[in-house]
């Protein structure tokens with residue numbers, strides 16, 4: 001069965017993001033239907049000339065706060081994981097954005113989500129001038145956006 005799951009790609013020739021299939025499986029794992037609480041974490045991956053690839057995500061940790069309609073990631077839990085991934089990959093694996101779940105079939109970023117991703121970009125000390133926001137919905141639905149200095153660009157799934 002696992003062979004059938006492919007990498008998924010969003011965007012257009014100017015803004016391409018590829019989510020690796022093992023990451024895709026993890027998103028589903030953290031979509032906790034029992035507790036109905038949102039889950040989330042950060043996106044880690046590689047930047048290439050023509051695309052970005054998400055190769056790792058972090059899972060929720062005890063410092064995060066969450067409920068059925070919100071997820072606020074704590075800085076404290078994620079930073080050591082960002083540092084570890086960076087070291088392990090010899091500096092190629094970097095922080096590329098944020099992900100969290102919504103219990104909806106057509107996930108869309110809330111105003112809080114939009115403010116969060118622009119604030120994260122403004123606070124980042126890295127050399128990239130964009131971040132991704134991935135919202136994982138029910139039944140294999142996603143909302144993927146790329147936050148640049150100017151705007152949040154929605155990226156559609158490429159079939």
Ligand SMILES: [Zn+2]
Pocket residue numbers: 100101102109110113135
């Ligand atoms: Zn949200």
